[in-house]
Amino acid sequence: MPDTPAPPPEILGDEPGSFPRSVLAERHPAIIRQVRDAFPYDPGVHRALDALLASCLEGVLEPLPADAHDGRLWRAWGLDDWSGRPWFDAPWLWSESYFYRRLLEAVGYFGPGPWQGIDPFRPSKLAELDAPETGEELAVLDRLEARPAEERAHALLHGSLWGNRADLGFRLSDADAEERAAVPALVADDSETLWSLLPAADNASSTVCIVADNAGRELIPDLLLAAHLLAHGRASRVVLYVKPYPYYVSDATPADVVDALRKLTGAPGAAAGYGRRLWAALADGTLTVRVHPFAAAPLPFERMPDDLRTEFAAATLTLVKGDLNYRRLVGDRRWPATTPFADVTAHFPGPVAALRTLKSEVVVGLSADTEAALDAAEGRRWRTGGTHALIQVRG
Ligand SMILES: O=P(O)(O)OC[C@@]1(O)O[C@H](CO)[C@@H](O)[C@@H]1O
Numbered sequence: 001m002p003d004t005p006a007p008p009p010e011i012l013g014d015e016p017g018s019f020p021r022s023v024l025a026e027r028h029p030a031i032i033r034q035v036r037d038a039f040p041y042d043p044g045v046h047r048a049l050d051a052l053l054a055s056c057l058e059g060v061l062e063p064l065p066a067d068a069h070d071g072r073l074w075r076a077w078g079l080d081d082w083s084g085r086p087w088f089d090a091p092w093l094w095s096e097s098y099f100y101r102r103l104l105e106a107v108g109y110f111g112p113g114p115w116q117g118i119d120p121f122r123p124s125k126l127a128e129l130d131a132p133e134t135g136e137e138l139a140v141l142d143r144l145e146a147r148p149a150e151e152r153a154h155a156l157l158h159g160s161l162w163g164n165r166a167d168l169g170f171r172l173s174d175a176d177a178e179e180r181a182a183v184p185a186l187v188a189d190d191s192e193t194l195w196s197l198l199p200a201a202d203n204a205s206s207t208v209c210i211v212a213d214n215a216g217r218e219l220i221p222d223l224l225l226a227a228h229l230l231a232h233g234r235a236s237r238v239v240l241y242v243k244p245y246p247y248y249v250s251d252a253t254p255a256d257v258v259d260a261l262r263k264l265t266g267a268p269g270a271a272a273g274y275g276r277r278l279w280a281a282l283a284d285g286t287l288t289v290r291v292h293p294f295a296a297a298p299l300p301f302e303r304m305p306d307d308l309r310t311e312f313a314a315a316t317l318t319l320v321k322g323d324l325n326y327r328r329l330v331g332d333r334r335w336p337a338t339t340p341f342a343d344v345t346a347h348f349p350g351p352v353a354a355l356r357t358l359k360s361e362v363v364v365g366l367s368a369d370t371e372a373a374l375d376a377a378e379g380r381r382w383r384t385g386g387t388h389a390l391i392q393v394r395g
Pocket residue numbers: 023096213214248322323324325327359360
């Protein structure tokens with residue numbers, strides 16, 4: 001058998017001056033401050049947040065309380081290996097995920113008590129849904145209705161890809177802008193392969209899984225894309241995977257799906273029609289919302305449990321959204337950017353497509369020319385700035 005080369009090292013949070021270290025040392029304390037101000041928490045919550053802040057800044061990873069409902073799960077995910085050690089020493093993916101678990105513990109999310117089930121990030125999620133920009137993006141759907149199905153599909157795929165970073169209006173009114181830029185915003189585009197994996201019309205049964213990322217202005221276009229796939233027979237069933245609890249500030253939970261649907265059904269024009277169709281699809285089971293504990297696990301998808309593996313294996317295509325899910329899909333490692341996407345996603349149990357704006361260092365599947373052009377134009381900024389995106393597919 002040929003020797004398989006060892007994968008490159010995992011990204012840790014320990015490198016001075018690095019983006020991961022700044023997330024642990026600066027972003028997490030800022031999130032604690034934001035959460036503290038979001039609700040009239042009682043003194044017990046304030047004390048727990050003080051303790052978490054101290055632990056983040058100079059302390060070590062503490063174990064979960066002995067009676068934690070998910071203690072067994074976290075031990076299986078490696079808690080015993082990392083507890084007692086500095087936050088910066090653990091794989092970055094591991095320490096970030098554990099931070100959100102500890103934050104929810106501190107604000108009493110897991111109860112019992114008055115704060116049980118209260119999403120500490122809900123005020124910012126709702127503010128985003130109510131922002132005028134959200135309404136403006138939805139209004140674009142009225143113009144989109146008149147366009148041919150193929151153009152609509154393209155706009156909705158790109159709306160989902162760019163989430164809150166570029167609106168559907170931009171995709172519609174200036175579809176060629178990416179190609180004109182010195183270095184294209186889209187650094188890899190396998191969208192043709194993506195569409196080729198779905199049946200052309202409703203003469204075949206096809207399940208599309210969408211592993212969602214953020215709520216609000218990313219989840220709405222994800223739902224619009226789901227509605228389009230169902231309406232045009234590109235999928236006979238869509239399964240939307242969301243997080244079991246608030247995570248990475250804005251990640252979508254079931255409550256956020258409901259908020260997004262209510263936003264759509266209450267909007268003027270074509271958006272309300274999308275909302276009603278999605279509502280009906282949930283009622284008849286052609287759209288399903290799925291929550292699995294592994295969605296908030298600190299581990300790569302390569303280590304997904306068997307039940308999830310079986311679900312994705314049965315899907316016609318799984319769309320994996322966003323930066324964090326990309327890190328989990330390809331492995332949060334120092335891959336050379338030209339490593340083939342198909343190689344590092346060979347573990348995934350079925351056809352898979354990544355739709356991601358680039359917000360962390362990890363990237364694979366680029367041509368050497370693209371990497372060189374990006375480096376020459378921007379140094380390393382293109383990797384983390386969120387100004388570039390990719391659509392990568394393994395059929
Ligand atoms: O998954 P998303 O929402 O696209 O991005 C998540 C993110 O903001 O969080 C991490 C830093 O904390 C990075 O992976 C990435 O920049």
